[in-house]
Amino acid sequence: MSRQQRISSLLKTEISSLLIKKINDDRIGFISIIDIKLSKDLAHAWVFYSQIGSNEEKELTKKGLASATKFIHAELSKMIRYMSIPKIHFRFDDSIEKGTDLKKKIDDISK
Numbered sequence: 001m002s003r004q005q006r007i008s009s010l011l012k013t014e015i016s017s018l019l020i021k022k023i024n025d026d027r028i029g030f031i032s033i034i035d036i037k038l039s040k041d042l043a044h045a046w047v048f049y050s051q052i053g054s055n056e057e058k059e060l061t062k063k064g065l066a067s068a069t070k071f072i073h074a075e076l077s078k079m080i081r082y083m084s085i086p087k088i089h090f091r092f093d094d095s096i097e098k099g100t101d102l103k104k105k106i107d108d109i110s111k
Contacts, residue, residue, distance in 0.1 A: 008036040010080065011045055015088075018075055027064030029057050034093045038086060045086040048093040058092065065090040 001009075016033050034048045049065075051058055069088050076085045 004038050004042070007042065007083070008038055008045075011047075011076070011086075012036050014076055014079055015047060015072060018072055022075065023064075023068050023071070025064040025068055027060040028068070029053055029061045031061060034096070042084075043086055044089060046089045046091050048091050050093050050096045052097070062090070062092065 012033050012035075015036075019028070019031070019033075029051055030053075031049045031051045034050050036048070037046045038044070051061055053061075069090065073085055073088055076088075
């Protein structure tokens with residue numbers, strides 16, 4: 001496992017934990033952290049998440065995550081002292097929704 005993979009895995013675990021335990025923003029709905037991509041210089045981390053819900057709920061979650069980003073970065077800095085924490089960027093990932101829709105269409109065709 002490469003260094004980037006280890007850091008990505010660590011960030012995924014810790015960000016998920018923070019979202020569950022320390023973020024009390026009602027705007028943030030039930031989300032799943034899908035993946036974390038790091039820049040080559042480890043200065044940026046793109047956190048891909050998915051959410052099932054209406055477009056309005058997704059927009060509220062996006063705003064809630066944007067407002068919580070600095071807090072999450074600060075908490076990660078306290079928890080992980082042996083490395084500098086990359087700048088965090090949350091990105092919605094609709095691949096699960098697309099996959100579910102495609103499966104439904106295939107099931108409808110086969111009936």
